[in-house]
Amino acid sequence: MPHRNAPLTETGRLRLARCVVDDGWPLRRAAERFQVSPTTAKRWADRYRTLGEAGMADRSSRPHHSPRRTATRTERRIIKVRILRRWGPARIAYLLHLNPATVHRVLVRYKLARLAHLDRATGQPIRRYEHSAPGDLVHVDIKKLGNIPDGGGHKTLGRQAGRKTRPNAGYSYLHNAVDDHSRLAYSEILADERKETAAAFWTRAQAFFTRAGITIQRVLTDNGACYRSHPWRDALARTGIVHKRTRPYRPQTNGKVERFNRTLLDEWAYARPYRTEQERRDAYPGWLHTYNHHRGHTALKGRPPASRVPNLTGQNT
Template structure:
């Protein structure tokens, strides 16, 4: 009930703003009629649709819808929780190690000779059978965005636990004391092996709420970056070729690639003890 009341109040505010003239007199440029603006805002607030879908429903041009949404400062859909419509509040821990995000990304392997990016879509489909999957186990420090990642052939509890031992050692070598670890509710993270390993190191284990992957957003964002800048960045002719490129890309990410959340600086800038910072 509280969420519904909040949404109704938000809708009233948007409609009230839409009824106020924003353009000074004498301007020759026309603007969307107030009634249409109200309809656009109503659909956005209640259904949380993007400009294209709203335009299709109201029989408008998507650029017109986008212009109206921008004019009234409506948040981008990527900044909203789709279930509640609330703006997602970004946060950042105060020190390295206060919270480390851990996740596993499943990735289809590239067949020998290349996939559809090398051979074309029709031929590439024929070579995809029985090539299997890779599982990228990743740990990202919340404060610095420093990442440790390994490629494995499964996501079993033994693999996940062994990965964490090496990730923990990596952060320790960088002078980072891990206090808490955040994961999703995957089976490997609910195992006794995982629980006991964290307990031995005095690390608190926290899990995300079901169906709320944005809670683990730091590592989710890292996964999207590695897909764009490594996994699908260029046509690879084999899975081994792509794997061979991963360590170099990860080094660039940690030491050289500017991060928007860090004011254009790489994660290494927030970890003074990180070796190889300038190599």
């Protein structure tokens, strides 16, 4: 494929070369006609004489020799450290006394996956998937979050003063449900993670998805006690929903809701210094609405989850 700024396509080069070689045009006249330099006109004419039409194709600009390329032995050391320790270019460079840019070029040359694309436990590339329709799978999880003492915590008062207000502040439990296909999220801040609380949350979450026109087929959770309980089993069984659980110690299997947990921490829970826990809770419904209806999602090509749920109300508010 020609460079976007190239004055000649392969067809244009062939026409230029034929004018010079077959029709006997002077190089300068051909160069003016095709708006290139005489040197360029000579190059394509010479290639046409030697190779014919095949010589009009693009050639690689890669040099035949790279005398300053990193030694093969050093490249092997870089790859070995990356595979065994799963370090980034900077740490590998400090260990081997190299320039981080050199290490990065070697990793790119050998097409080694980014660390963010690898499973932390095994080092294998993460298999990403997405179900084809809303409701095919809903990810459910609980995020435990420390409460903010009245008057603010260490983010507002500073670390020393914040330590004095911390005792007995307690915890909140965010029960979250995220649709695999659309990333539409339903979430509540509750007082505990007991089985009755989790089952009641699911009843309300299912009603939310039903109002959005989503019929849920399967639910994926971790192996927490509340998700192995009879109330949870019965809540799903009443509507014929299949319950799937992740493998032990493999939270990445439930990755979409785990990513939602991280997003809410970054963009809501720790986004600004709240003075009280109630102030932070009051801000949550607005943030959740923005997440579902307006915040662009990278996995959805910059569109919000609502773009994949046509029946969802409040999309334009």
